[in-house]
Amino acid sequence: MTSEHALPDGAPAASDPADGPARSRAQVVIDGIRQMITSGELTAGSRLPIERELGARLGVSRGPLREGVRALVILGILETRQGDGTYVTSLDAARLFEPLGMLAELQSPENSVHLLGVRRVLEPEAAAHAALRIGDEELEEAGRILDRGEALLADDEIDLEGTIDVDTEFHRLIATASGNPAFAAIIDALVSRTARARMWRAIHQHDAVHATQREHRAILDALAAHDPDRARIRMQVHVLGVEEFTASQFGGAEGEAEAAASALADDEPAAS
Structure with missing residues (x-):
């Protein structure tokens, strides 16, 4: 690492005995570099x-110094350049939320319902934001994605992996169209990692893939109408279907899913 950057006066020097043995020397490094960034002494690209x-x-x-730096590299906060030192990354949301994708990937099937619950909280709001911001080009692209999905459903043997790819692409587009990089990064991490639950539903629940396509079309109609309330409800009902099915298969969240379904039933608009 090469530079003449000085540390801010407020950066922690060494671990104080009062910190106790639980605070490792590597953690001192992590905390110190984090303070350098939050104080503005180091910025993106420094x-x-x-x-x-x-x-x-x-x-x-x-x-310990190298251990702490390695930890921050894994978290996407720092990057090492061979022969040129260690730099602060761009600190963009997509990079910083990458570890969330790993966390989601490591979840057992029975715990995937919890990730779906997070999606049910986030994605309706992303859809509502997207309804206010989405442009004609993004709407056309979303339409092309769903057209591709319908073509897959027309085959005698449905390509389930292909339909999951279409589903993932559609949700990513909406998250990006929300204009909120944090929404987009978190949803991107969760959508791709809950594919197994969606595949399980597609295999075991009658007409699930066709129902999903219809729900996608209803969401797209709400986006095209730039109606945030309808987009929010359509997305909430859509994501809830996967969560509810997964809960029924693996247990542990049936009550929550059923309560949410009941609450939504009164608010769901008529089919478009």
Whole structure:
């Protein structure tokens, strides 16, 4: 790591005995670099101070220093460039939320219902935001995606993996159209990692793939009408269907899913 950047005066030097043994030396490094970024001393694209200087200011040896830096690299906060040092990344939402995708990937099938519950909270709001912002080009692209899905359903043997890809692409487009990078990053991580639950439903629930396509069309109609309330409700009902089915298969959340379904039943608009 090479640079003449100085650490801010407020950055923690060494771990204080009062911090206790639980606070590792690597954590001192993580906290110190994090403070450098939040204080504005380091910004996106900044190069870290040289290793010797950084270690001295934080009161840690080379081993813990490198361990802490590696942890921040994994989190997408830092990046190392061979022969050129270590830099703060662009800190964009997509990169910072990448570990969330790994967390979702590691969830067991019975716990996927919890991820679907998170989607039910986030995606309706993303759809409502998208309804106010989405442009003609994005609407046309969404229509092409759904047309591709309908072509898959017309085959004698439905390509389930293909329909899941269409589903994922459609949801990603809406999240991006919301104009909120955090929405887009979190939803992107969750949608791709809940594909197994959606595939399970497609295989075991009669007419699920056709119902999904109809729900997608209803969501698109609401987006095209730039109606945020209708887009929110359509998306909520859509995501709830997968959550409710998954809960019924693996247990643990039936009551919550059924309560949500009951609450939505009174608010759902007539089919478009």
